[in-house]
Amino acid sequence: MATATKFVTSEDHARDVPEAVVVRFAGDSGDGMQLTGSQFTLSTALAGNDLATFPDFPAEIRAPQGTTFGVSAFQINFGSATIDTAGDEPDVLIAMNPAALKTNVDALKLGGLIIVDEGEFGARNFAKAGYEQNPLEDGSLAKWQVVPFNISQLTLDAVKPFGLGNKEALRCKNMWTLGLALWMFDRPRKPVEDWLKAKFAKAPQLAEANIVALNAGHAFGETAEIGSPLKQHHVDPAPAEPGLYRTVTGAEAISLGLVAGAQLAGLPMFFGGYPITPASAILHHLARYKEFGVVTFQAEDEIAAIGAAIGASFAGSLGVTSSSGPGIALKTEAMGLAIMTELPLVIVNSQRGGPSTGLPTKTEQSDLYQAVYGRNGDAPMPVIAARSPADAFDCAIEACRIAVQYMTPVMLLTDGYIANAAEPWKVPDTTTFERFDVAFHDAPLGEGEAVNPYARDDKLKRVWIKPGTAGLMHRIGGIEKNVGTGHIDYDPANHQAMTDIRADKVLGVANSIPPQGLEQGEAGAALAVVGWGSTYGPIAQAVRRARARGLDVAHVHIRHIWPLPTNLGELLRGFGKVIVPEMNNGQLKTLLRDQYLVDCRPLTKVSGQPFKIREIETAIDEALA
Amino acid sequence: MTEMVKLTAKDFATDQEVRWCPGCGDYAVLKAVQRTLPEIGVDPSKTVFISGIGCSSRFPYYMETYGFHTIHGRAPTIATGVKLANPELDVWIITGDGDALSIGGNHTMHVLRRNLDCQILLFNNEIYGLTKGQYSPTSRVGTRSPSTPFGSVDRPVSPSAFALGSGARFVARGIDVHKNLPAVLKAAHAHRGASFVEIYQNCIVYNDDVFAPFTAKENAGNQLWLEAGQPMLFASGTKGITLDRERLCLKIVDVIDGDWQGAEVIVHEPHNRGVAHMLVEMPVGQGWPVALGVLYEDPAPTFESAIIEQNRALSEGKPADLQALVSKGQTWEVAKEPREI
Numbered sequence: 001m002a003t004a005t006k007f008v009t010s011e012d013h014a015r016d017v018p019e020a021v022v023v024r025f026a027g028d029s030g031d032g033m034q035l036t037g038s039q040f041t042l043s044t045a046l047a048g049n050d051l052a053t054f055p056d057f058p059a060e061i062r063a064p065q066g067t068t069f070g071v072s073a074f075q076i077n078f079g080s081a082t083i084d085t086a087g088d089e090p091d092v093l094i095a096m097n098p099a100a101l102k103t104n105v106d107a108l109k110l111g112g113l114i115i116v117d118e119g120e121f122g123a124r125n126f127a128k129a130g131y132e133q134n135p136l137e138d139g140s141l142a143k144w145q146v147v148p149f150n151i152s153q154l155t156l157d158a159v160k161p162f163g164l165g166n167k168e169a170l171r172c173k174n175m176w177t178l179g180l181a182l183w184m185f186d187r188p189r190k191p192v193e194d195w196l197k198a199k200f201a202k203a204p205q206l207a208e209a210n211i212v213a214l215n216a217g218h219a220f221g222e223t224a225e226i227g228s229p230l231k232q233h234h235v236d237p238a239p240a241e242p243g244l245y246r247t248v249t250g251a252e253a254i255s256l257g258l259v260a261g262a263q264l265a266g267l268p269m270f271f272g273g274y275p276i277t278p279a280s281a282i283l284h285h286l287a288r289y290k291e292f293g294v295v296t297f298q299a300e301d302e303i304a305a306i307g308a309a310i311g312a313s314f315a316g317s318l319g320v321t322s323s324s325g326p327g328i329a330l331k332t333e334a335m336g337l338a339i340m341t342e343l344p345l346v347i348v349n350s351q352r353g354g355p356s357t358g359l360p361t362k363t364e365q366s367d368l369y370q371a372v373y374g375r376n377g378d379a380p381m382p383v384i385a386a387r388s389p390a391d392a393f394d395c396a397i398e399a400c401r402i403a404v405q406y407m408t409p410v411m412l413l414t415d416g417y418i419a420n421a422a423e424p425w426k427v428p429d430t431t432t433f434e435r436f437d438v439a440f441h442d443a444p445l446g447e448g449e450a451v452n453p454y455a456r457d458d459k460l461k462r463v464w465i466k467p468g469t470a471g472l473m474h475r476i477g478g479i480e481k482n483v484g485t486g487h488i489d490y491d492p493a494n495h496q497a498m499t500d501i502r503a504d505k506v507l508g509v510a511n512s513i514p515p516q517g518l519e520q521g522e523a524g525a526a527l528a529v530v531g532w533g534s535t536y537g538p539i540a541q542a543v544r545r546a547r548a549r550g551l552d553v554a555h556v557h558i559r560h561i562w563p564l565p566t567n568l569g570e571l572l573r574g575f576g577k578v579i580v581p582e583m584n585n586g587q588l589k590t591l592l593r594d595q596y597l598v599d600c601r602p603l604t605k606v607s608g609q610p611f612k613i614r615e616i617e618t619a620i621d622e623a624l625a
Numbered sequence: 626m627t628e629m630v631k632l633t634a635k636d637f638a639t640d641q642e643v644r645w646c647p648g649c650g651d652y653a654v655l656k657a658v659q660r661t662l663p664e665i666g667v668d669p670s671k672t673v674f675i676s677g678i679g680c681s682s683r684f685p686y687y688m689e690t691y692g693f694h695t696i697h698g699r700a701p702t703i704a705t706g707v708k709l710a711n712p713e714l715d716v717w718i719i720t721g722d723g724d725a726l727s728i729g730g731n732h733t734m735h736v737l738r739r740n741l742d743c744q745i746l747l748f749n750n751e752i753y754g755l756t757k758g759q760y761s762p763t764s765r766v767g768t769r770s771p772s773t774p775f776g777s778v779d780r781p782v783s784p785s786a787f788a789l790g791s792g793a794r795f796v797a798r799g800i801d802v803h804k805n806l807p808a809v810l811k812a813a814h815a816h817r818g819a820s821f822v823e824i825y826q827n828c829i830v831y832n833d834d835v836f837a838p839f840t841a842k843e844n845a846g847n848q849l850w851l852e853a854g855q856p857m858l859f860a861s862g863t864k865g866i867t868l869d870r871e872r873l874c875l876k877i878v879d880v881i882d883g884d885w886q887g888a889e890v891i892v893h894e895p896h897n898r899g900v901a902h903m904l905v906e907m908p909v910g911q912g913w914p915v916a917l918g919v920l921y922e923d924p925a926p927t928f929e930s931a932i933i934e935q936n937r938a939l940s941e942g943k944p945a946d947l948q949a950l951v952s953k954g955q956t957w958e959v960a961k962e963p964r965e966i
Contacts, residue, residue: 263947290935310695311709312706313710427952430951473692
């Protein structure tokens with residue numbers, strides 16, 4: 001039996017959430033999924049979304065527990081644009097037991113999120129659901145992202161103070177689950193609390209227990225610092241080309257890309273890290289890749305992490321470190337040392353809301369100034385930005401290439417969304433990758449010749465001499481060095497010369513990168529939407545929609561933030577207008593204006609939430625009005 | 626293989642002009658190190674001197690080895706990366722009291738507890754010299770300096786006690802101009818693991834003679850030079866250290882006619898951590914000598930050897946197959962014809 005309900009809210013409210021999200025709650029009949037769904041619906045309607053629901057429950061009031069025919073489900077599709085259906089494929093499936101998983105999982109969108117109550121995943125329930133083995137472990141859910149929590153136990157723990165019986169206590173787990181779902185989508189809890197108080201007016205203790213469970217689920221989402229890719233906009237990940245696919249999160253893709261980059265450079269990799277949300281996952285992944293010559297080091301602090309990476313680079317490894325804004329700030333002085341000593345180094349910054357501790361689990365793009373400008377002295381450093389989880393793989397390799405080909409630290413910008421989100425990724429053929437093998441300098445000195453660690457090639461790259469190389473002992477350090485000999489030198493003209501060389505060397509990186517292309521539209525369009533990083537999805541969709549409506553708009557997405565592609569200025573000057581959507585207060589906009597004197601207009605958002613397609617589409621309409 | 630030419634102190638000196646103040650204790654330490662290295666027979670191309678910031682941290686520029694003059698307090702972090710990347714390198718960390726115990730205190734603690742195989746020479750002059758004389762974390766209470774014109778009020782840290790408390794497996798002390806310094810350096814080099822050496826170094830400009838109560842010739846009787854298996858005697862053998870067994874502390878006793886056994890003077894056992902704690906905590910002055918030489922030594926596995934062994938064991942028999950790595954995990958085949966998105 002199935003019925004459909006549809007709520008439509010005012011147009012103003014409908015603008016608030018851009019993309020549609022489909023969530024399906026599924027559990028045993030006794031799990032209270034319909035109540036969960038309807039309360040979620042209420043909160044969603046009150047949050048001002050258009051929505052449609054699809055309750056799907058068994059005819060039996062109480063089918064045998066744990067069986068597939070006892071599964072009750074509730075699906076909701078909500079968003080800002082008009083919602084016409086309850087959605088074809090859920091983005092999220094919340095499954096309270098194996099039977100609920102089994103009956104609902106095939107409907108889930110490729111790469112979608114599955115949240116399950118691990119506490120119900122035991123042999124007895126597998127048998128009832130018809131699973132021969134644990135589906136969480138046998139790889140059968142490979143196409144999706146699975147997040148298991150022991151919701152049963154977490155609920156029991158939360159309501160323990162009320163002294164309820166086990167069975168009664170477990171009845172609260174639908175409210176725990178609802179709390180988590182409300183957290184995931186930033187829905188208010190107040191309407192649910194009011195409803196519970198009214199419903200259990202005669203049993204205030206039960207009302208309290210349910211509210212505690214609700215709050216516990218909400219708090220769990222908040223404090224467990226689980227990334228919430230669902231708060232982000234997903235570009236439709238449907239693969240277009242035949243081939244082998246896998247899911248990757250940004251953190252995985254970066255880790256794999258770094259390993260690939262070090263292999264292509266022919267170097268062992270040294271990774272120094274310190275735990276920080278949302279960057280820690282990179283350390284966790286790399287710690288398992290021992291056979292690729294990866295040494296990981298969990299340092300005592302962020303400074304030690306980069307210090308050790310610099311030391312490893314000095315000794316002939318490819319040094320890599322990773323953090324998020326606050327940790328990057330701590331590493332800043334050491335980045336200056338790597339710039340001054342011209343050692344290769346990759347610094348990954350998984351940006352989060354700032355300043356200070358800011359919003360650790362929310363995404364933001366507000367570290368662009370920090371990456372490009374944020375050091376003492378004239379301290380140029382190449383900066384590249386990944387646009388998506390899969391793109392992070394290519395960007396990590398690119399960061400390694402620049403680091404070793406130019407003997408420079410390179411910053412790779414990602415963000416909390418990219419780090420945590422998963423998307424399908426066509427497995428690349430790594431044998432086709434272009435190698436960039438490092439040649440250490442080890443030629444013996446000629447008669448009367450002195451070692452010069454700052455001898456350069458035509459790209460201004462200095463020689464890399466590994467300690468341990470016979471006869472080429474030399475000293476490097478943070479004090480300015482003589483342009484010709486590499487010895488300490490405080491001479492004014494020398495400092496000018498060395499400052500110029502460091503700047504020119506980094507600017508020269510632009511000669512090794514492809515010219516800036518267009519994602520959509522033509523050069524010279526009436527309007528260009530210029531973005532960077534994880535705003536790729538909403539910009540691409542907004543431009544696609546605008547173009548479908550016949551508007552002359554182009555999409556430019558910049559990977560190389562510094563140095564910028566050599567043709568970018570000319571390209572930007574050719575557009576009638578330029579708008580720059582960013583999840584910050586206008587940082588790329590400032591950089592572009594400064595470099596090209598082009599009137600780039602900012603479209604900014606710093607709510608910890610990604611852009612909505614509609615927001616960008618509206619800005620396009622206004623710009624072209 | 627070509628025969629190794631015997632190197633001399635000169636071979637370890639660079640052509641760079643040494644720029645410490647005339648009369649600085651650093652000259653003596655530099656000479657001692659340059660003299661000791663050829664005696665040990667080290668290969669300069671496999672030797673790396675790593676320093677932080679401060680007067681002493683200019684040291685690497687004067688050593689004809691590999692060298693890295695890094696940033697304030699961070700030498701142990703760079704050294705950790707160097708050693709993990711290439712454990713065959715012989716790593717020396719040159720640091721000072723401000724560098725190692727103030728701005729870099731955290732790193733000093735961790736490099737010691739991890740037991741990275743390296744030598745740490747901490748030049749303790751109880752003052753910030755390079756920044757023109759502010760009091761340091763080892764300055765005694767009441768030290769007058771530009772930043773404490775009316776005397777410092779905070780209690781100093783004892784570098785050797787800090788090292789021992791951080792889990793160091795080798796703690797030694799020396800004096801910049803003392804003839805025993807090379808022997809201390811040799812012992813530090815011979816020890817596998819983090820060897821911590823506190824060197825009392827005189828800053829002739831900002832803190833002159835601060836150690837004179839035990840370093841001056843006429844006060845040499847206040848030096849207690851420790852030697853494994855030898856009684857703890859000082860003041861030309863007229864005094865010794867014994868253990869007050871009831872109160873569990875050290876006690877000074879007079880030794881008459883060399884009868885140290887009769888005076889119950891204890892014999893130095895470098896691996897005795899409890900006694901080492903008492904030796905580094907002996908109060909300055911008040912008739913107490915300063916314990917010098919190797920105070921404590923008890924080797925343990927080194928950090929880099931443990932990391933390398935774990936990495937070796939885990940990668941044994943596993944080829945570095947990049948294609949297999951990227952194809953791992955949750956994969957599926959898409960066999961359909963290409964289609965437009």
